[in-house]
Amino acid sequence: MAKNWKLITDGLVKNNPTFVLLLGMCPTLATTTSAINGLSMGLATLFVLVLSNVVISLIAPVVPDKVHIPVYIVVIATFVTLLQLLMQAYTPAVYETLGLFIPLIVVNCIVLGRAEAFASKNGVGASALDGIGVGIGFTLALTILGLVREVLGSGSAFGFNFIGGRDGMLAFVMAPGAFLCLGYLMVLFNKFLKKD
Amino acid sequence: MAAVSNLKNMTMVLGLTCLLCSAVLGGAYALTKKPIDAAAVAKTNKAVGAVLPAFDETSYESVEVDGKTYNYYKAVKGGETVGYAVESTVVGFGGPLSLMVGVTPDGVVYNTSVLSHAETPGLGAKCNTDAKFMAQWEGFDPSAKILSVKKDGGDVDAITASTITSRAYTEAVKNAVNAVKALED
Numbered sequence: 322m323a324k325n326w327k328l329i330t331d332g333l334v335k336n337n338p339t340f341v342l343l344l345g346m347c348p349t350l351a352t353t354t355s356a357i358n359g360l361s362m363g364l365a366t367l368f369v370l371v372l373s374n375v376v377i378s379l380i381a382p383v384v385p386d387k388v389h390i391p392v393y394i395v396v397i398a399t400f401v402t403l404l405q406l407l408m409q410a411y412t413p414a415v416y417e418t419l420g421l422f423i424p425l426i427v428v429n430c431i432v433l434g435r436a437e438a439f440a441s442k443n444g445v446g447a448s449a450l451d452g453i454g455v456g457i458g459f460t461l462a463l464t465i466l467g468l469v470r471e472v473l474g475s476g477s478a479f480g481f482n483f484i485g486g487r488d489g490m491l492a493f494v495m496a497p498g499a500f501l502c503l504g505y506l507m508v509l510f511n512k513f514l515k516k517d
Numbered sequence: 518m519a520a521v522s523n524l525k526n527m528t529m530v531l532g533l534t535c536l537l538c539s540a541v542l543g544g545a546y547a548l549t550k551k552p553i554d555a556a557a558v559a560k561t562n563k564a565v566g567a568v569l570p571a572f573d574e575t576s577y578e579s580v581e582v583d584g585k586t587y588n589y590y591k592a593v594k595g596g597e598t599v600g601y602a603v604e605s606t607v608v609g610f611g612g613p614l615s616l617m618v619g620v621t622p623d624g625v626v627y628n629t630s631v632l633s634h635a636e637t638p639g640l641g642a643k644c645n646t647d648a649k650f651m652a653q654w655e656g657f658d659p660s661a662k663i664l665s666v667k668k669d670g671g672d673v674d675a676i677t678a679s680t681i682t683s684r685a686y687t688e689a690v691k692n693a694v695n696a697v698k699a700l701e702d
Contacts, residue, residue, distance in 0.1 A: 354638045385523070388527045409553045474638075494638045
């Protein structure tokens with residue numbers, strides 16, 4: 322039990338994909354213009370990560386070494402496309418804001434990274450837990466980054482505006498703000514949370 | 518650990534994986550096709566409904582004005598045309614800016630709505646959320662007011678710090694109004 326719990330918390334803190342491993346920077350910087358966007362992107366990645374970890378841990382023993390990357394990519398791409406179809410069908414509003422970035426989950430190095438580093442060497446249960454841990458870590462990081470940028474840039478939190486009709490500091494909604502916020506959050510995270 | 522690679526098992530594993538994955542996706546596509554189409558229709562109907570007065574039915578047609586083709590929904594109520602919802606796309610600040618512009622047969626703008634845009638969040642993207650900017654299109658009469666932003670000597674209030682987006686929006690509305698003019702003539 323303690324070991325299982327550790328698998329999840331590792332993904333949150335020690336192996337936090339955004340603040341420690343620095344993986345998946347493209348969706349991190351591009352989608353976190355608001356807390357809701359960050360949260361949705363994180364959950365979408367979580368979904369793909371858990372399923373691909375499970376499937377890859379199952380098939381890894383029979384996949385020949387030389388073709389393992391193409392096989393993993395096909396598996397990941399399948400789940401991403403599945404997710405895209407489901408979102409289009411049942412949550413068209415979310416799809417509208419994130420649609421452009423969903424296919425990019427395929428090339429998100431977090432997913433392939435976890436497949437390579439963990440799922441291909443561990444059992445199904447552990448791989449699922451690792452997927453959940455890293456996925457939640459990614460989701461939290463994206464939500465926090467999105468929240469900070471939304472509060473500073475648009476003066477609202479999760480869509481609730483608290484500065485009336487005035488403008489926020491627009492730079493934070495745009496690309497430079499993304500880099501600035503990410504940098505400072507990383508400093509804070511590594512100073513206070515990461516202990517090794 | 519991973520199996521030793523040889524041509525036979527590499528081909529088989531990769532081939533089988535692709536086959537299985539395509540089967541799963543084919544199934545998912547078949548299952549989600551209906552709700553996806555329904556969502557697209559609902560979105561269009563909502564956009565048409567938002568920019569036109571009440572109608573019984575619409576028909577989807579297209580017209581060519583000045584070498585550009587415009588697709589539009591003609592809304593009919595009790596056998597009479599109550600308006601046209603024209604899909605009008607121009608180049609905005611960050612990419613294509615697509616509007617649905619509702620115009621009544623007398624050439625007055627009934628309302629407008631944004632179909633898709635790629636404007637800067639917090640600046641040009643306000644063309645989709647700024648109540649003051651959006652409200653001015655309701656009942657905009659191009660024969661009484663000038664269809665261009667105030668900076669260019671017109672009567673359209675631009676969004677603060679987003680003149681290019683505002684100009685593009687105005688241009689899209691103007692194109693739609695001209696398309697309806699051509700239709701009515």
